[in-house]
Amino acid sequence: MMTITYPVTTGLYVNITNRCPCACTFCVRNKKDHVFESDSLWLEREPTVQEICDSLDTWDLSKYEEVVFCGFGEPTERLYDLLEVAKYIKSKSDIRIRINTNGLADLIWKKSTAPKLKGLIDAVSISLNATNKEDYLEVVRPKFGIESFDAMLQFTKDCTEYVSSVMMTVVDVVTTKEEQEKCREICESVGAIFRVRPYN
Numbered sequence: 377m378m379t380i381t382y383p384v385t386t387g388l389y390v391n392i393t394n395r396c397p398c399a400c401t402f403c404v405r406n407k408k409d410h411v412f413e414s415d416s417l418w419l420e421r422e423p424t425v426q427e428i429c430d431s432l433d434t435w436d437l438s439k440y441e442e443v444v445f446c447g448f449g450e451p452t453e454r455l456y457d458l459l460e461v462a463k464y465i466k467s468k469s470d471i472r473i474r475i476n477t478n479g480l481a482d483l484i485w486k487k488s489t490a491p492k493l494k495g496l497i498d499a500v501s502i503s504l505n506a507t508n509k510e511d512y513l514e515v516v517r518p519k520f521g522i523e524s525f526d527a528m529l530q531f532t533k534d535c536t537e538y539v540s541s542v543m544m545t546v547v548d549v550v551t552t553k554e555e556q557e558k559c560r561e562i563c564e565s566v567g568a569i570f571r572v573r574p575y576n
Contacts, residue, residue: 379391379417381431381432382414386442388440389443392454397450398478398519401517401550417447428461429464442473445473446475450480452481455484473497474500479502479531490538503516503547542567544570546559
């Protein structure tokens with residue numbers, strides 16, 4: 377059985393793809409096949425929208441604070457399927473829906489994607505992890521190259537127009553205190569909330 381949905385503290389997480397345009401130096405999937413109490417998050421294949429919805433139906437959503445699209449891949453690689461699943465969730469629950477993302481959806485789809493989140497996604501958490509495009513390229517190693525940093529910032533800024541809660545995060549072991557303060561300034565400049573998260 378593939379792990380499509382799994383609980384993490386107060387959230388129910390949804391693992392829909394193992395594809396990712398980045399190869400972050402700190403990525404947890406380089407060291408283990410699971411997070412927290414989940415089974416392996418490596419998928420035999422990408423689950424269909426129906427399979428994702430069926431998996432969600434095995435949980436009592438009223439016991440969780442939010443549904444989070446986050447697994448061993450970049451969820452916006454399947455943006456349109458993700459939005460179909462979000463529609464399904466909205467049809468049966470008022471639970472908050474969040475996407476954890478690297479923020480490169482616009483480069484993946486070659487167009488502005490933030491407007492598509494309106495009314496379906498309540499929160500977006502975007503990985504920042506660097507203060508400039510050169511360091512970002514070195515740490516995140518995106519396949520799109522040096523333009524990735526600016527594209528991620530633009531996506532974040534766009535999201536603030538369509539999503540009620542937009543956060544940018546840095547991993548504590550990847551950034552220094554000085555870099556974290558610079559990242560805080562970057563977040564404020566695009567209208568996002570800043571968070572330093574512990575490396576799991």
